[in-house]
Amino acid sequence: MYLTNACGCFLFNIANFVLNLQILALSVIMLLFEAGVSSSSSGLENQIFQYIDLHQNEFIQTLKEWVAVESDSIQPGLRQEVIRMVELTADRLRALGATVELVKLGSHKDIPVNLKFIIEGMEEAGSLGLEEIIKKENQRFFSDVDFIVISDNLWLNNRKPALTYGTRGNICFSVEVRCGERDLHSGSFGGIIHEPMTDLIALLDSLVDTSGRILIPGVYDDVASLSEEEKKLYEAIEFDIEEHKNNSGVKKFLYDTKEEILMHLWRYPSLSIHGIEGAFHEPGIKTVIPARVIGKFSIRQVPHMDISIGEHQVIKYLEDVFSKRNSPNKLKVSVPIRAMPWVANINDPLYTAATKAIKTVFGQDPEMIRDGSTIPIAQTFQNITRKSVMMLPVGAADDAEHSQKEKISRHNYIQGTKLFATLFLEIAKLPGKLQETSNTTTTN
Incomplete structure (x- = not known):
């Protein structure tokens, strides 16, 4: 099941909080544009951040309502909750002025980038049929998409934001x-x-x-052999071995150095x-x-x-x-x-835009990391659409994904909302070799 939005194409695991904050980021930008703020106005990012900070309690309340829906696609008894989550999302998109349909697309260019959404609720159950849909829609729905952004992983630690450019299969x-x-x-x-x-x-x-x-x-x-360029990436990464042990609850790893541990996790x-x-x-x-x-x-x-x-x-x-x-x-x-495993080019313009957005929101450059887990949709998108794919995590290392106590901190949730809003603006500034209005597909 998928829905489309006249403003654009994100693919989401419905239960994920990232869907909520991405739509919030979009809604903030649209509100400001409706108020007459131009994308070229000085201090636009500060206005966005101020609005988010002032309304964060409302955002948190909305998040509570969304995560209360038990949209766990792996449990057949909760499939109706997945459908209910799709309906809640559709209602939210309609409230933003989006056209929500099963297949048919509209067009909307009131904001700096044209966004497309695909909403899919069965990631944990294997997303059966999704690859076939991507193939079917490649020459139509994805024809004018430039970038695909996935939010389905975590930072390497609890302090420094990250961009993910590869996963294992x-x-x-x-x-x-x-x-x-x-x-x-x-x-x-x-x-x-x-x-x-x-x-x-x-x-x-x-x-x-x-x-x-x-x-x-x-x-x-x-x-693949280890190149000097890749080796330098590992050397520059901030990674606390003891913190990682504490997060995992183990006393000893197979390897003793930061570089050895990260390489055996990622490459x-x-x-x-x-x-x-x-x-x-x-x-x-x-x-x-x-x-x-x-x-x-x-x-x-x-x-x-x-x-x-x-x-x-x-x-x-x-x-x-x-x-x-x-x-x-x-x-x-x-x-x-x-x-399949997946790896992307970190010199791609999409990574450049995301790096600038992270610098603006968090005041520091991101870690360039890979992920030891598997997110097969990344390679599927890259192989079929031939578009630029990036993973943009907003959760910290101790968020315990897939565990009984999975969470996100208030700080990461609010700052993550700012990050997506800023990323949309940065994509709009990319060189003119791209389409006049870039289409961004994000997934999680």
């Missing part, structure tokens, strides 16, 4: 080992059969060593084991031998790694390890999820 694997049709009692069969759990644990244990290095042959072959692949399905996991002891167990792990890929090649390498490796065990059990390896 992800391949998720399920490894099933089966010995029979039903579970067995360990007193009756333990010691005389090849147990599936033993085979599975051996397979999972063979994937990575104690230093975190992936043991599958060929995995690192296509990882090198990693393998994580996530769980075992079919194993007894409740409190107490149950002396059962599971007939069928499924191990689940994933590899975070980096730019230049080929997903299909990586998939083949993993499956062949697991089959080789399993064959050496001489087990009569059945092995089945499947790949339920594939997501």
